[in-house]
Amino acid sequence: xxxxxxxxESLNWDKEPKGLYEPIAYTLASGGKRIRPxxxxxxxxxxxxxxxxxxxxxxxTLPAALALEVFHNFTLLHDDVMDxxxxxxxxxxxxxxxxxxxxxxxxxxxxxxxxxxIARVPNDKVQRTLEMFNEMATxxxxxxxxxxxxxxxxxxxxxxxxxxxxxxxxxxxxxxxxIGGYIAGATPAQQEALYRYGLHIGLxxxxxxDILDVYGDPATFGKATGGDICCNKKTFLLLTALETxxxxxxxxxxxxxxxxxxxxxxxxxxxxxxxxxxVREAGEAVMExxxxxxxxxxxxxxxxxxxxxxxxxxxxLVTRKS
Amino acid sequence: xxxxxxxxESLNWDKEPKGLYEPIAYTLASGGKRIRPxxxxxxxxxxxxxxxxxxxxxxxTLPAALALEVFHNFTLLHDDVMDxxxxxxxxxxxxxxxxxxxxxxxxxxxxxxxxxxIARVPNDKVQRTLEMFNEMATxxxxxxxxxxxxxxxxxxxxxxxxxxxxxxxxxxxxxxxxIGGYIAGATPAQQEALYRYGLHIGLxxxxxxDILDVYGDPATFGKATGGDICCNKKTFLLLTALETxxxxxxxxxxxxxxxxxxxxxxxxxxxxxxxxxxVREAGEAVMExxxxxxxxxxxxxxxxxxxxxxxxxxxxLVTRKS
Numbered sequence: 001x002x003x004x005x006x007x008x009e010s011l012n013w014d015k016e017p018k019g020l021y022e023p024i025a026y027t028l029a030s031g032g033k034r035i036r037p038x039x040x041x042x043x044x045x046x047x048x049x050x051x052x053x054x055x056x057x058x059x060x061t062l063p064a065a066l067a068l069e070v071f072h073n074f075t076l077l078h079d080d081v082m083d084x085x086x087x088x089x090x091x092x093x094x095x096x097x098x099x100x101x102x103x104x105x106x107x108x109x110x111x112x113x114x115x116x117x118i119a120r121v122p123n124d125k126v127q128r129t130l131e132m133f134n135e136m137a138t139x140x141x142x143x144x145x146x147x148x149x150x151x152x153x154x155x156x157x158x159x160x161x162x163x164x165x166x167x168x169x170x171x172x173x174x175x176x177x178x179i180g181g182y183i184a185g186a187t188p189a190q191q192e193a194l195y196r197y198g199l200h201i202g203l204x205x206x207x208x209x210d211i212l213d214v215y216g217d218p219a220t221f222g223k224a225t226g227g228d229i230c231c232n233k234k235t236f237l238l239l240t241a242l243e244t245x246x247x248x249x250x251x252x253x254x255x256x257x258x259x260x261x262x263x264x265x266x267x268x269x270x271x272x273x274x275x276x277x278x279v280r281e282a283g284e285a286v287m288e289x290x291x292x293x294x295x296x297x298x299x300x301x302x303x304x305x306x307x308x309x310x311x312x313x314x315x316x317l318v319t320r321k322s
Numbered sequence: 323x324x325x326x327x328x329x330x331e332s333l334n335w336d337k338e339p340k341g342l343y344e345p346i347a348y349t350l351a352s353g354g355k356r357i358r359p360x361x362x363x364x365x366x367x368x369x370x371x372x373x374x375x376x377x378x379x380x381x382x383t384l385p386a387a388l389a390l391e392v393f394h395n396f397t398l399l400h401d402d403v404m405d406x407x408x409x410x411x412x413x414x415x416x417x418x419x420x421x422x423x424x425x426x427x428x429x430x431x432x433x434x435x436x437x438x439x440i441a442r443v444p445n446d447k448v449q450r451t452l453e454m455f456n457e458m459a460t461x462x463x464x465x466x467x468x469x470x471x472x473x474x475x476x477x478x479x480x481x482x483x484x485x486x487x488x489x490x491x492x493x494x495x496x497x498x499x500x501i502g503g504y505i506a507g508a509t510p511a512q513q514e515a516l517y518r519y520g521l522h523i524g525l526x527x528x529x530x531x532d533i534l535d536v537y538g539d540p541a542t543f544g545k546a547t548g549g550d551i552c553c554n555k556k557t558f559l560l561l562t563a564l565e566t567x568x569x570x571x572x573x574x575x576x577x578x579x580x581x582x583x584x585x586x587x588x589x590x591x592x593x594x595x596x597x598x599x600x601v602r603e604a605g606e607a608v609m610e611x612x613x614x615x616x617x618x619x620x621x622x623x624x625x626x627x628x629x630x631x632x633x634x635x636x637x638x639l640v641t642r643k644s
Binding site: 016017019020078081082100101104105107108109111112115116118119123126127130131133134137138141142144145146148149 | 338341342404422423429430431433434437438440441448453455459460463464466467470471
């Protein structure tokens with residue numbers, strides 16, 4: 001398997017003006033799981049039926065895989081400005097280390113850099129790849145807008161929440177799979193299976209994230225739990241609790257949503273309500289459903305080492321602790 | 323000639339979520355000269371040697387022409403956030419009418435929308451068009467970064483200033499010409515001539531802008547003059563004055579640069595120094611040089627109605643009052 005981190009490191013940001021490019025280098029050097037380019041390359045490998053990708057195949061798929069990672073990091077950069085987030089992956093965010101204007105402009109340039117990588121896709125596949133990349137990027141922006149809208153709404157249904165996380169999280173994983181497969185020569189039916197695999201693991205991933213924020217072990221999760229409860233974040237758990245609670249539990253929950261400055265009691269009390277209503281189990285059931293859907297897609301694809309890795313990834317999602 | 327405004331109006335922004343798309347519709351509906359798409363279409367028309375563009379030709383060039391206009395408006399949207407500008411084309415800017423986050427996210431989506439239009443270029447020309455569009459977009463971001471850097475620097479040379487405005491203003495006009503011509507089938511030599519025409523009228527345009535901000539007639543210029551002087555903006559006039567002044571005039575000028583809260587006297591005094599040093603004439607000479615360069619490029623192109631309109635445009639630049 002290709003070393004994604006090495007490929008990302010080989011991108012050159014030692015250019016003028018430094019004020020524009022240094023924040024890009026800083027953002028891309030801060031790690032992360034590199035899940036999106038890994039998915040794109042694994043999808044390509046699965047379609048090519050081989051064990052390791054040949055040199056040519058890498059040449060063909062790598063620019064798009066890198067474009068997805070650069071794009072993802074662009075969204076984090078701008079999201080951090082919008083959310084006023086101060087820390088990302090253990091380091092100061094760009095708008096804190098530099099300033100808002102730098103974060104906006106370097107983010108814009110990162111988005112353009114992603115498109116520069118798309119321009120390096122083989123000529124006969126640029127147009128369709130560009131179309132898919134644009135659809136993906138539009139989904140992310142629409143998802144971010146819905147997420148911001150939801151913050152100011154008193155009621156959000158679970159369906160609306162699922163639609164939002166599909167756009168904000170899953171569509172990028174889905175298109176990573178589809179684009180990787182498309183460039184490797186996947187048939188339309190295979191592209192669809194790859195897309196749906198990505199979509200469903202994305203949904204499972206996000207619900208697991210909501211669960212871990214409440215029930216994770218801080219030691220393995222990497223951050224304190226209860227953050228979502230403290231800030232009344234409309235997660236799958238909270239929306240399910242609000243939608244399924246008996247009047248008494250609902251009143252108690254709404255009461256706690258208005259509480260501020262007593263975080264520890266609030267976390268304990270809301271978690272107790274969640275426990276009583278069984279929302280964790282409800283979330284796990286939905287998550288397992290999406291995992292099963294993702295696994296079912298893999299049966300429609302060539303069976304090889306890459307397919308096996310995609311199977312393991314989906315299964316690992318359900319049991320992950322961080 | 324195609325009606326650009328109609329083509330822009332026909333873009334559909336009646337989509338969900340409204341919070342994302344309404345600011346895009348608002349920005350594109352606020353007018354402007356539509357100079358960039360007009361240049362792209364005129365370049366195409368010039369190359370095609372015809373009077374009016376045929377239906378097919380319009381089909382081929384229009385998406386890229388619109389992409390340039392959407393991109394230009396995206397840069398205005400984000401620049402207004404960075405510059406904290408409150409009014410644009412006589413209306414509240416997006417970050418004032420909505421908020422910063424909306425301006426950032428809708429701006430991002432506008433940039434993506436520009437790339438959606440690029441994806442509609444004929445298949446065999448998408449890759450090269452995308453490459454050119456990316457080079458252009460990178461130039462704009464680099465130019466904006468340099469412009470912000472210059473604000474915090476005590477010294478900027480005229481050469482540095484010309485490089486900055488080349489990136490921030492001219493490159494977009496240059497690529498509008500080149501992309502329009504390329505899609506219409508221009509030879510590499512013709513593409514180069516189109517590019518250089520756009521580059522030189524852009525430089526002439528920016529210097530004329532600097533001159534009008536001091537010497538324009540507020541009635542025809544559309545805004546009060548002296549704004550650049552009040553905020554010590556490093557324009558061609560100021561940098562030329564600083565570079566060419568005798569020690570006494572330079573000291574007087576630097577003294578005025580430190581003055582605040584006495585705008586009327588400052589404008590009068592700095593203008594008097596400019597008059598004494600002849601910086602207006604110096605600017606006009608440089609501007610006329612670029613106009614002549616632009617006109618010289620047109621001799622390398624097919625001669626027809628479109629070429630004539632490009633000639634008139636270059637000549638009008640030198641004498642424009644607004």
